[in-house]
Amino acid sequence: MTGSTTxxxxxxxxxxxxxxxxxxxxxxxxxxxxxxLLHTPLMSLTxxxxxxxxxxxxxxxxxxxxxxxxxxxxxxxAASVTNIVSGFLITDRMLKMFKERGPSR
Amino acid sequence: MQVxxxxxxxxxxxxxxxxxxxxxxxxxxxxxVAGMGAAIFxxxxxxxxxxxxxxxxxxxxxxxxxxxxxxxxxTAVPQRTALSHxxxxxxxxxxxxxxxxxxLGDGGLTPFRTGAIGVExxxxxxxxxxxxxxAGKLQEVIPTRPITYPRQNFINLTLLAIAIAAGAxxxxxxxxxxxxxxxxxxxxxxxxxxxxxxxxxxxxxxxxLLNSYAGLSAVAMGFVLDNKLLIxxxxxxxxxxxxxxxxxxxxxxRSFSNVLFGAFGQVQVAAAAGEARPVKSATAQDAADxxxxxxxxxxxxxxxxxxxxxxxxVREVYDQLTKRGIDVKFAIHPVAGRMPGHMNVLLAEADIxxxxxxxxxxxxxxxxxxxxxxxxxxxxxVNPAARxxxxxxxxxxxxxxxxxxxxxxAIKRSMNPGFAGIDNELYTAENTLMLFGDAxxxxxxxxxxxxxxxxxLGH
Numbered sequence: 429m430t431g432s433t434t435x436x437x438x439x440x441x442x443x444x445x446x447x448x449x450x451x452x453x454x455x456x457x458x459x460x461x462x463x464x465l466l467h468t469p470l471m472s473l474t475x476x477x478x479x480x481x482x483x484x485x486x487x488x489x490x491x492x493x494x495x496x497x498x499x500x501x502x503x504x505x506a507a508s509v510t511n512i513v514s515g516f517l518i519t520d521r522m523l524k525m526f527k528e529r530g531p532s533r
Numbered sequence: 534m535q536v537x538x539x540x541x542x543x544x545x546x547x548x549x550x551x552x553x554x555x556x557x558x559x560x561x562x563x564x565x566v567a568g569m570g571a572a573i574f575x576x577x578x579x580x581x582x583x584x585x586x587x588x589x590x591x592x593x594x595x596x597x598x599x600x601x602x603x604x605x606x607x608t609a610v611p612q613r614t615a616l617s618h619x620x621x622x623x624x625x626x627x628x629x630x631x632x633x634x635x636x637l638g639d640g641g642l643t644p645f646r647t648g649a650i651g652v653e654x655x656x657x658x659x660x661x662x663x664x665x666x667x668a669g670k671l672q673e674v675i676p677t678r679p680i681t682y683p684r685q686n687f688i689n690l691t692l693l694a695i696a697i698a699a700g701a702x703x704x705x706x707x708x709x710x711x712x713x714x715x716x717x718x719x720x721x722x723x724x725x726x727x728x729x730x731x732x733x734x735x736x737x738x739x740x741x742l743l744n745s746y747a748g749l750s751a752v753a754m755g756f757v758l759d760n761k762l763l764i765x766x767x768x769x770x771x772x773x774x775x776x777x778x779x780x781x782x783x784x785x786x787r788s789f790s791n792v793l794f795g796a797f798g799q800v801q802v803a804a805a806a807g808e809a810r811p812v813k814s815a816t817a818q819d820a821a822d823x824x825x826x827x828x829x830x831x832x833x834x835x836x837x838x839x840x841x842x843x844x845x846x847v848r849e850v851y852d853q854l855t856k857r858g859i860d861v862k863f864a865i866h867p868v869a870g871r872m873p874g875h876m877n878v879l880l881a882e883a884d885i886x887x888x889x890x891x892x893x894x895x896x897x898x899x900x901x902x903x904x905x906x907x908x909x910x911x912x913x914x915v916n917p918a919a920r921x922x923x924x925x926x927x928x929x930x931x932x933x934x935x936x937x938x939x940x941x942x943a944i945k946r947s948m949n950p951g952f953a954g955i956d957n958e959l960y961t962a963e964n965t966l967m968l969f970g971d972a973x974x975x976x977x978x979x980x981x982x983x984x985x986x987x988x989x990l991g992h
Contacts, residue, residue, distance in 0.1 A: 441645060444756055444764055451765040454546055455772030461553040464867065465887055467777060467874025468610060470552055471744055475617050477545050477565055478751045478770035481624045483576045484758045488631045489591060490582030494638065497631040502587045504627040507620040509595025510602065512569055515617060517603035518610070520562045522878050526555040529886040 469522045476515025482508035537575025538762040544568030545766055549773075555887055572762060607882050608839045611871040615668035615740055618747045622660025625750035626717070629653035632757055633713055642707035646757060651700035653753035654713075655720045660746040662724030667739055670728070671871055677733035689726050692719055731792065734913070736871045738781040738792045745774025777873045784867035784893075786919075786929035815966040817978035820907075820942050823966075825983060827904035830854055830861045831896060833933050834876050835869050837910020837945075837972055844883040846976035847909060851885060853983035862889055864896040864906075864933045866914035897934050906935045908943040908959075910972050915943075916957045941965040944975045 462470050485508050488501030544564045551561030577585075605613050629650045636642045669675035696719035703712045731739050748770025755763030782789060824830060832851070838844060854861050863885065869876045877890050900906070908915055915935040918925040935941050936959050943960055945967060959965055968975050 440759060441756075444759070444761065447761045447764045448752060448755075448768055451542075451768035452772045455549075455769040456776065458546065458549045458553070458769075459773045459776050462549070463553060463555070464780075464865070464874060464892055465555065465877045465890060466552060466558060467780075468614075468872060468878045469558065469874070470549075470773060471614055471740070471777065471873065472610075472617075473548065473552060473562065473565060474744065474748070474770040474773040475614065475621065476569070477548065477766050478621055478748045479617075479624075480541070480545075480569065480572055480763055480766040481621065481628065481751050481754055482569075483572055484628045484754050484760060484763060485591075485624055486573070486576050486588055487579060487581065487758070488628055488635075489587050490577075490579070490584060492584045492587075493635055497635050498587060500627040500631040502591045504624040504631075505588055505591035506595040506598070507624040507627075509592050510599040511595075511617045511620050511624075513596050513599025514602035514613070515599075516562055516566050516569075517600065518605075518613065519565075520559060521603065522607070522610075522881070523555070523558045523562065525878070525881040525884075526558070526887050527881070527884065528555075529888055 465526070466523075469519045472515050472519045472522070476512050476519065479508045479511035479515060482512060534575040534578055537571045538760075541568040541572035541575070542762050542765045544571065545769060549769060607878050608842065609672070610878065611736065611740060611875060612668045612671040614872060615664045615671060615743065618740070618743045619661050619664035619668065621747035622657045622664060622743075622750055624657070625747075625754050626654050626657030626661055626720075628754055629657060629757060630713075630717065633710075637708065637710055644704045644707065647707040648700070648704045649753055649756040651703060651716060653750055653757055654716055655696060655700065656746050656750035656753060658717055658720035659724035659727065660743055660750055662721045663728045664724075664743045664747070666725055666728035667731075667736065667743060670731075670733060671736060675729075679732045680729040685726075685730055689723065692723050692726065696720055696723065733871070734868075735785075735792050737868050737873050737875075738778055738785070738787075738789075740872045741774050741777035741781055742789070742792075743774070745771050745778060748772070748774055781868055781873060784931060785927075786931065812961055813966050814969055815942070817968065817970075817975055818982050819966070820968055820975075821979050821982035823905055823940060823942065824850070824854060824859070824907070824979070825857065827854075827859055829899070829903045829905075830859055831864050831900065831903050831906045831935075831938065832861065833864045833866075833906060833908045833911045833915055833935055834880065835866075835909065835911025835914060836871060837912070839870060839875070839879055839910070841910060841972035843909065843973040843976050844879045846973050846980060847880070848883040848885055849980035850907075850976055850983065851889075853980055862891050862896060862899070864893065864900075864935075865890055866893050866911070866933055869911060869914055893931060893933055897937075900934045900937045903938040904940065906938040906941045908935055908941065908945075909976065910944065912945075912957055915959050917962075918956070918958055935959060936962055936965070939964065942968055944968045944970065944972050946971065 485504035489505050492498050545568045548561045548565035551557040633650050670677050699712045699716050748767045751767030865876050917936045919927045919930040919932045
């Protein structure tokens, strides 16, 4: 991993910026279609999805390079997992409540 | 590993796509979970991971903390959301800090990496403390009134400017490490100062904005770690938060800067001293009579409904009226409640079918043909002053035209002006009757009155 570190600037920065731009664009398109009815579940779902930060946290915590980085990484994993677990569960819980008009009352 | 990341990114996009309609929404959650699972699985295969012990402990702790957080009452969902933005920001800030120390040790700090870390740490930590403040205000641990002091905006912006300048210096000279804790400290402080002057009524915008920051801090983490999945997922979250903030701002006819630097609620103290106009009040029995003889009823719920936990009582009234063949709709203002879409979730919890929940623009067309509007715990969003009174702080805000209905019934505790301290002329209008009392108790009485009559008619 160290070999490429110094030369990483140029091309990779551009490809990352491309990904960022395209993902933002897709995000705008997709999110604008979400019914206002579901904005609260939307926020809790995107919240859970952005807890993908867990990926970075796991790497830091698992590399165990220094005590400090391991501790910081571990806390970050715990924070992200909290978001993943509670985010997905509460979104599903809320969505279960949205019902169509029943066949009869 | 890259395959699993690609898969995860695709699943996340589908997840949000499916969320657009209630029918497919739960499939969206499943796709999100699958994507997350794939990403985590792929990461754990990474050869650089030498120990799994701490990861396992952290996952266990996170799961144990996450489950109770997912079971909060729905009135507390805004707090929970703010708290999860705080966790997201914290994770980003900590990973940024860890990476800085690691690269400082092995000489891996390029200007680009340092810059990305700077952005990540700034956004992460300001989201962390800012969201904690927002959660504190929503939980009412911290006063919900705006907390202001002289030269507030000047001080805040100066702090931010110093933090950015320190970041720029660090990019030029990445090993000047004492600058790093300075940036961390300033970001934490700025997060607090940014949120304390913001009042409770602006929370929907603030939560959305913090949502966006949390997403962007994940994007910055992606740039730091050279991880395109993080960039993708973070960008989805960031754009979602941004769109929601724009919708919220538009729904209040205010700009971002006005919400962030305006400290609503300190103006308009003098105007309240105007002439007192007569108020007509009515009893629950009267209200039940009017409702029963209507053919079209629109209920306008507001945050007061959530505070009074009255959503199930509303449902009882709804049931009684629909049983009689009366058309009942709920008019949902975009900023009703404490976060985007909050009212919809609360009413859905009370088993009100989502077809009955109508957005502001659609319901306004129907209101002139509506017999009775029942306002429950909403205030500013039905204040006609927003349409014509240029001196009103809410002038220009789109509202639900409750005053245009043939009759309006408003449930309210007292004539005290609402949160924003603005008089509401709807309450003194010709065709408005006030129902004074606690929303839950009042709706209960109305439901009871309706049930009694319904039984009488049946026999």
